[in-house]
Each structure stands twice: as C-alpha cells, then as structure tokens.
Amino acid sequence: MCSHYQAEKRRHFYEKRFGIKLPPDWEPPRGSGGLHxxxxxxxxxxxxxPECDSGDEAVPDFxxxxxxxxxxxxxxxEVKYGTRTYNARSETVATLASFKQAWAKARHCVVPCEAIYEPDWRTGTHIPTRFTAVDGGQVALDV
Structure with missing residues (x-):
C-alpha cells in the first residue's frame, strides 16, 4: 500500500458509492496527522x-x-507492531505469519482515500509524493 494516506472526508462518497447512510453527527477522521x-x-x-450472511434483509450490504x-x-x-505490517507483498501474503490468517479467511475491506502518498527516492532522499484520482474523485483501495 502506501506510507500514509489522506482519509476520505466527503460523506457523499460513502453514501453514493456504497449506499451507506452515515449518522448525522459523523465527522471525518482527525488523527495526529489531521486528515493524514x-x-x-x-x-x-x-x-x-459480519451479519451479512445471516439472511436478514435489514442488514446493509456495507x-x-x-x-x-x-x-x-x-x-x-502491542499496537506498535502495526508499523511493520501495513504493507504486504502479494508474493508472500499467504505464507507470512503476520498475514496468512487474514488472507486465508478473505478478510478484505475498502479504504476510502482522497489521496495516497508514496515515497519518491529518486533524489536520494524521501520525498512524499501525492497520488489522487484525475477527476477529483475518491481513491478506494481494496485491501
């Protein structure tokens, strides 16, 4: 994935793209990095x-x-372990102890983003490079 990302803050993207009704008091995430x-x-x-396979028609799709x-x-x-497991390689995700349980159980989600950041090392130093959708839309990562 990426070194960090800008979380999606526009509620209409959740509602339009996934048919999710957000509560009126929903606010976009504001961690220590702001929206990053x-x-x-x-x-x-x-x-x-988790209840989606129960047959209950009242359970939403997402x-x-x-x-x-x-x-x-x-x-x-400890939570700090997550700093080593935010990036998986497709070649080893099914075999590494950190990922294989989640992979075997097909635990996936969509991460709605406005932008993702990848380091650019061409100059020899780490320069965060921002990637967005050309049309200003949502970047949704399937992980």
Whole structure:
C-alpha cells in the first residue's frame, strides 16, 4: 500500500458509492496527522457487516467502521507492531505469519482515500509524493 494516506472526508462518497447512510453527527477522521492517516492510527474503512450472511434483509450490504491502518495479527502484543505490517507483498501474503490468517479467511475491506502518498527516492532522499484520482474523485483501495 502506501506510507500514509489522506482519509476520505466527503460523506457523499460513502453514501453514493456504497449506499451507506452515515449518522448525522459523523465527522471525518482527525488523527495526529489531521486528515493524514499513518500506520497504527484509526480511520474509516468500508466492509461487509459480519451479519451479512445471516439472511436478514435489514442488514446493509456495507458499513463504515473505524479501523487501524496496519494489520495487527493475533500474536501482536502491542499496537506498535502495526508499523511493520501495513504493507504486504502479494508474493508472500499467504505464507507470512503476520498475514496468512487474514488472507486465508478473505478478510478484505475498502479504504476510502482522497489521496495516497508514496515515497519518491529518486533524489536520494524521501520525498512524499501525492497520488489522487484525475477527476477529483475518491481513491478506494481494496485491501
């Protein structure tokens, strides 16, 4: 994924794209980085509710919950572990202990973003480079 991202703050994107009714008092995330979310910080994700397979027609297709940026496997003893598990490689995600349980159970979500940031090392120093949708729309990462 990315080194950090700018969380989606425009409520109409959640409602229009996913059909989610946000509560009237919903506010965009404001962590220590403002709207910028770094590993181990909380931000909204879109997921299928755990009750979606119950057959209950009242259960929505998607919901928004706050989650930490970075995977915390069951054996992690502290939140700081998430600074090492926010970036997985497709070649090893099914075999590394940190990721294989979540991968095997197909635990996926969508991370709504306005922008993602990747380091640009071409000059020899880390320069955060911002990536956005060309049309100003939402960047939604499926993770």
């Amino acid at each position: 979310v770094y590993p181990t910080q909380f931000a909204p994700i879109v997921r299928r509710p 919901d928004v919950v706050d989650a930490r940026f970075g995977l915390l496997p069951g054996f992690a003893t």
